[in-house]
Amino acid sequence: MKLRTINIQKRKDRPRFGATFLAVALFCLVGLILITRELRKSIVDLPQSNLSTAGETTLLLGVIILGSWLSGRLIRRVGLPPITGQLLFGVIVGPSFWSWLHRPEMSLINASQLVSLQGPESLAVIMIGLVAGAEIDWLFLRSKLRVIVALAAGQMILVFIAVAFVAFAFLDSISQSVIVATIAATSSSAVSVALLREMRHPTDFARLLLATTVAKDLFLVVAFSVILFVIAATTTTTAHQAWYWIALHLAGSIGVGIALAFPLRWALARIERRMTAVVLVTAIFLAILCSTIGVAPLITALTLGFTARNIAPLATASFFATARRLFLAVCCVFFAAAGTHLNLAALAANWTVVLAISAVRFAGIWTGVTIAARTTGLSPAATRWAWAGFIPQAGISLALAAQIAIEFPNQTWASSLTTIVIACITLNEMIGPILMRIALGKVPSHQ
Amino acid sequence: MTNSIFWLALGVVILVAGSRWTERIRRRFPISNVLGGGWALLALGIAVGPRGAGVLDGERLSQVQPILLVLLTWSGVVVGLQCQAALVRAIPAALWRWITFDLTFSLLLSVAAAGLLARIWQPDSPAAAQILLTGIIAAIAIGWNPETRSLGIRADAPAMRMAVMVQSGAGALAICSIAIATLALQCVHQDFTGAVIFAPYGGMVALAMECGAVIVVSLGAYGILRDSREDDARTTLIMIGALCLLSGIAVAFGGSGLLTGLLFGAMIGLGRRRLRGLEHLISYSEPIVASGCFFFAGITLAFPGGTTKISSVVIVCAIALSLAIARRVLKPLIMNIALASVRDSVALDSPAARGPIRQAPLTIVVLLAFAIQDSSGLADQLLGLAVLISLMSTLSTFWPQHVRSATK
Numbered sequence: 089m090k091l092r093t094i095n096i097q098k099r100k101d102r103p104r105f106g107a108t109f110l111a112v113a114l115f116c117l118v119g120l121i122l123i124t125r126e127l128r129k130s131i132v133d134l135p136q137s138n139l140s141t142a143g144e145t146t147l148l149l150g151v152i153i154l155g156s157w158l159s160g161r162l163i164r165r166v167g168l169p170p171i172t173g174q175l176l177f178g179v180i181v182g183p184s185f186w187s188w189l190h191r192p193e194m195s196l197i198n199a200s201q202l203v204s205l206q207g208p209e210s211l212a213v214i215m216i217g218l219v220a221g222a223e224i225d226w227l228f229l230r231s232k233l234r235v236i237v238a239l240a241a242g243q244m245i246l247v248f249i250a251v252a253f254v255a256f257a258f259l260d261s262i263s264q265s266v267i268v269a270t271i272a273a274t275s276s277s278a279v280s281v282a283l284l285r286e287m288r289h290p291t292d293f294a295r296l297l298l299a300t301t302v303a304k305d306l307f308l309v310v311a312f313s314v315i316l317f318v319i320a321a322t323t324t325t326t327a328h329q330a331w332y333w334i335a336l337h338l339a340g341s342i343g344v345g346i347a348l349a350f351p352l353r354w355a356l357a358r359i360e361r362r363m364t365a366v367v368l369v370t371a372i373f374l375a376i377l378c379s380t381i382g383v384a385p386l387i388t389a390l391t392l393g394f395t396a397r398n399i400a401p402l403a404t405a406s407f408f409a410t411a412r413r414l415f416l417a418v419c420c421v422f423f424a425a426a427g428t429h430l431n432l433a434a435l436a437a438n439w440t441v442v443l444a445i446s447a448v449r450f451a452g453i454w455t456g457v458t459i460a461a462r463t464t465g466l467s468p469a470a471t472r473w474a475w476a477g478f479i480p481q482a483g484i485s486l487a488l489a490a491q492i493a494i495e496f497p498n499q500t501w502a503s504s505l506t507t508i509v510i511a512c513i514t515l516n517e518m519i520g521p522i523l524m525r526i527a528l529g530k531v532p533s534h535q
Numbered sequence: 536m537t538n539s540i541f542w543l544a545l546g547v548v549i550l551v552a553g554s555r556w557t558e559r560i561r562r563r564f565p566i567s568n569v570l571g572g573g574w575a576l577l578a579l580g581i582a583v584g585p586r587g588a589g590v591l592d593g594e595r596l597s598q599v600q601p602i603l604l605v606l607l608t609w610s611g612v613v614v615g616l617q618c619q620a621a622l623v624r625a626i627p628a629a630l631w632r633w634i635t636f637d638l639t640f641s642l643l644l645s646v647a648a649a650g651l652l653a654r655i656w657q658p659d660s661p662a663a664a665q666i667l668l669t670g671i672i673a674a675i676a677i678g679w680n681p682e683t684r685s686l687g688i689r690a691d692a693p694a695m696r697m698a699v700m701v702q703s704g705a706g707a708l709a710i711c712s713i714a715i716a717t718l719a720l721q722c723v724h725q726d727f728t729g730a731v732i733f734a735p736y737g738g739m740v741a742l743a744m745e746c747g748a749v750i751v752v753s754l755g756a757y758g759i760l761r762d763s764r765e766d767d768a769r770t771t772l773i774m775i776g777a778l779c780l781l782s783g784i785a786v787a788f789g790g791s792g793l794l795t796g797l798l799f800g801a802m803i804g805l806g807r808r809r810l811r812g813l814e815h816l817i818s819y820s821e822p823i824v825a826s827g828c829f830f831f832a833g834i835t836l837a838f839p840g841g842t843t844k845i846s847s848v849v850i851v852c853a854i855a856l857s858l859a860i861a862r863r864v865l866k867p868l869i870m871n872i873a874l875a876s877v878r879d880s881v882a883l884d885s886p887a888a889r890g891p892i893r894q895a896p897l898t899i900v901v902l903l904a905f906a907i908q909d910s911s912g913l914a915d916q917l918l919g920l921a922v923l924i925s926l927m928s929t930l931s932t933f934w935p936q937h938v939r940s941a942t943k
Contacts, residue, residue: 113755120751120784127744128787139786139907142600147783149601153776207598365823416768417775 107165114158118181121151121196145204148197152205153417155181156424169525171282171423175517178427188433197428205425210379212422213278214371214389219415220281221345221393222408223290224299232296235464239296240304242460243478247273247452254448258441263319264505270312271488271509272449275301277390279480279521282419283528285412293470293531297477297524302390305484309387310338312488316495341383345391348374352392353400356407363410370407386484426482426517434511442511449516453478469531476527480520481513489513573829573896577922580833596834603907604782604792605775606827610900611796612778613817613824614713617706618801626707629881630700633873634707637891640869641676642715648672663723663733670719671914674901675921677715678708679866680893686932687886694885700874701890709897710797716901717794718742720908724789741788745795748784752777753802760803760810770812791904828900835906836922837915855923859894862924863931866891889932894925 124147159177160170179185181196192198197205229236252269259265280298284290352370359366374392378385396404435442454475461471489509496502581587585596649669683698722738756777760770781799782792803810838851870891874881882888902921906914 109758113758116751116755117780120748120780124744124748124784124787139600139604141597142604143783143786145601145783146604146779147787150776150778150780150783153772153779157772157776362823364820365826413767413771417772420772420776 107162110158110162110165114155114162117151117155117158118196121147141204144201148201148205149208149421151181151196152178152424153420156420156427157416160420169283169521170286171279171419171521172518174420174423175427175430175521178424179430179432180427181424182428182430184428184430184432188436202425202428205421205428207375208421209425210375210385211371212418212425213385214374214378215367215411215414215418216278216281216422217386217389218371218393219285219408219411219418220277220298220302221390221395222397222404222411223281223284223295224302224394224397225295226398228292228295229299232299235296235461235466236300236303238460238464239300239457239474240307243453243456243475244273244304244308246456247449250448250452251445254444258444259505261501263322264501266315267312267319267492267505268445268509268512270308270315271485272445272452272512274305274308274481274485274488275478276480276482276517276520277301277305277386277484278422278482279517279524280477282415282423283521283524285415285419287528291528291531293474294528296470297474297527301478304478306387306390309384309484309488312491313338316491320495338387340381341378341387342391344377344381344383345388346395348388348392349395349399352396352407353403356396357400357403363406364414367407367410367414384487386487423482426486429486430514430517431507431510432514434507435514438508438511441508442515445508445512446515449512450479467531473527473530476523479516479523481516485513485516486510573825574926576826576830577833580830581836582833584834586837600907601779601782602827603831603903604786605778606824606831607900607904608778608782608785608792608796608799609820609824610828610897611713611793611798612774612800612803613796613821614706614709614897615797615800615802616804616814616817618710618804620805622703626703627700627877629874629877630704630707633700633704633870634711636869636873637704637708637866638677638711640865641678642673644865645669645673645676648676666733667719667723670716670723671902671905671917673719674712674716675894675898675917675924677712678895678897679705679891680895680929681705681709681890683887683890686889689882689885689887691882693880693882694887696880697882697885698887698890700881701887705890705895709895710801712895712897713793713797713901716905717790717797720905721790721794724908737789741790742794745785745788745790746798749781749795749798749802752780752784753799756799757803757806757810760813761806761808767812767816770810770816774813774816789908791908793901793904825896828903829896832899832903832918832922835903835915836919837912838919851920852923855920855927858920858924859927859931862894862928863892892928892932894921894928896925899925 156174156177157170159173161173163173163176164170183192183195183197183199183202186192186195248269251272252265255265255268256262259268277298280294280301284294284298287294356366374389375385377383378388393408397408457475457478458471461474466474489506492502492506492509583589646669649665649672652668652672679701681702683701689695718738721742722735723733724738756773759773777799778796781795785792785795803813838848867888870888871883874883898921899918902914902918906918908914
């Protein structure tokens with residue numbers, strides 16, 4: 089009798105919309121946009137609006153938010169993480185996929201329209217940084233410091249050495265191999281925090297993966313800056329750009345994040361209402377501040393989230409709870425936008441190099457993480473699956489890849505290297521979340 | 536850097552508006568309940584807008600326009616959600632009568648006022664412009680402010696019945712106001728040469744398309760929201776997505792999002808199941824949406840004749856004052872005539888009965904929707920006038936009462 093009641097309750101709790109509903113809704117959404125555009129073009133007597141650019145931006149944002157959420161739900165039906173669905177939606181509606189198929193007119197969002205999504209995208213990066221930073225508890229970090237250092241160091245050393253050798257075999261240049269190897273060692277904090285937030289009760293294992301990813305990425309940004317500086321110093325006459333980059337992107341980003349945490353704490357202790365507006369204004373302000381003074385938005389937001397959460401957990405609780413409530417929409421925008429930027433043509437053109445580098449990266453992460461996990465005494469399940477949490481790549485990796493072309497604007501090798509690196513990131517971005525989701529499911533919550 | 540300073544200033548205003556100090560001030564001075572909130576952001580909008588310090592104009596203004604479109608659509612949803620079957624069924628005959636009277640009188644007066652105003656202001660205006668002006672003036676005249684708490688509370692049953700009637704009447708008339716104004720906006724628009732034309736065919740086709748899109752989006756959103764239970768994150772996501780989509784579709788067909796939002800809200804509200812998560816989200820976000828609309832209204836509005844010449848300032852203030860006085864006289868008159876038969880059960884002398892004197896804040900949102908589509912500058916001036924009338928009509932609810940209590 090009791091079992092029957094539980095079953096009825098479970099049935100009640102289960103969402104009624106199934107795969108058919110989701111697929112029909114997605115189809116209707118895309119159809120609605122295509123019909124709207126067609127009618128707008130074909131009927132001449134319709135009233136015109138002065139705000140057509142702003143209207144196009146909101147239309148695309150609506151399509152991206154709803155479409156990527158529906159795709160995420162749909163792909164979850166086959167056991168894959170929603171992020172994969174969101175990325176795939178971005179790929180299908182974006183210009184890259186259709187250009188690769190030589191049918192650019194078929195894309196729902198063209199390259200010029202992507203520019204109008206830069207604002208929402210940069211806000212999404214800030215929100216991800218804030219939430220990711222707030223997920224890391226100082227006490228947890230202190231208690232797991234040895235494990236985090238071992239996991240990060242183990243994989244970084246092995247991936248760097250292995251990928252550098254393979255890249256040298258293909259590229260025949262030490263400096264280029266070192267750049268590729270450094271970027272290959274990075275992972276994705278955004279994917280980690282998105283999968284962590286997807287869990288009803290985030291486990292210690294998920295928090296460990298996130299903390300390790302954040303620590304590793306912060307270190308690699310420093311390392312990458314130093315490497316770029318050294319290469320620029322040896323290959324070009326002026327080295328100011330690299331020093332400027334190092335100073336601003338690291339000390340500046342971390343410093344601004346820590347400095348802003350104190351006024352934020354002060355303000356949040358005095359605010360009772362309108363928290364959504366406060367979160368949005370904070371994110372907008374941070375985005376504008378970062379672009380104005382030239383600091384890295386993700387690192388600044390990460391540091392701000394971490395510092396504010398740990399210096400005043402009570403005062404900031406409502407702020408971060410609101411940020412988490414908006415996080416689902418933020419993820420939909422971020423990952424669908426990331427999908428639209430994926431360069432499938434580059435992946436197809438360089439598939440041998442990409443496959444080789446990715447395979448070696450995969451092996452390096454697996455070996456390094458497994459050895460580190462065994463030596464630090466992680467549970468058998470965590471030891472077996474921890475490597476999968478470091479395969480995804482996204483925001484920071486792409487930012488570092490874009491930095492190559494900025495640092496070496498007149499070098500022909502820089503653009504081809506950027507293409508290869510972005511193709512590698514594309515592959516890891518597609519398969520990484522699936523592997524990480526499997527890992528989080530395999531490791532029990534108490535480990 | 537000015538951009539950062541602007542956002543910092545806006546952030547400070549929001550922080551102050553939500554802080555404990557403001558709450559204490561509000562409790563101490565009830566008048567700040569009426570003049571506080573959105574009005575502070577309207578003043579900030581004037582200060583930073585193109586007619587103030589110019590921090591937010593040109594390119595920067597176009598960057599924040601998507602936010603304005605979403606806010607307008609959201610305002611429409613807030614109004615449309617009042618169309619709940621149970622609420623509509625519960626409206627008593629006396630209230631229906633009051634709504635009909637107010638609507639009829641306001642429309643008749645709007646036609647007369649539009650004709651008069653067109654003659655004084657723009658003597659060469661075509662018939663199409665007069666139709667548009669009628670719609671806009673009707674939006675200013677129809678309805679009233681639904682808020683009654685700031686007017687004073689009386690706990691007896693007839694007074695409470697009166698307060699409920701004022702609130703319900705304001706809700707119903709807000710729907711009429713948006714429908715009339717957006718219908719006028721949809722049918723009358725500027726062509727490529729900038730001339731105002733009356734094109735009912737194009738307007739109706741656009742309206743039909745918007746309705747079709749709203750039906751598709753609201754059916755899908757209702758289906759998902761119905762099963763979202765109390766999941767705040769999912770409700771927020773679906774609402775943000777639907778609002779963005781609807782405002783984009785509305786703009787594609789020459790609208791502003793206000794009507795599509797209204798229809799969407801009505802479709803969701805008329806659904807069988809109550810969506811408590813959505814209701815919570817709407818009530819939580821209502822002050823933010825109102826404040827945002829007031830901020831953009833501050834950026835957009837202009838005063839007829841400018842503010843440099845004292846004579847024109849005096850004339851504009853005199854027009855606004857005369858219209859506020861007209862409200863002060865006519866609205867209670869209409870109320871007394873419409874509710875004469877239920878005089879015993881409804882307290883017509885309660886503080887809430889002064890509610891209809893105050894102009895509805897929604898008027899500013901409707902005029903904002905008009906202003907963003909009009910490039911002639913007339914709508915900006917009408918918006919400025921509406922803000923003045925709104926302020927004066929709000930203040931006019933207080934002073935005669937105080938004079939009377941002092942005499943007693």
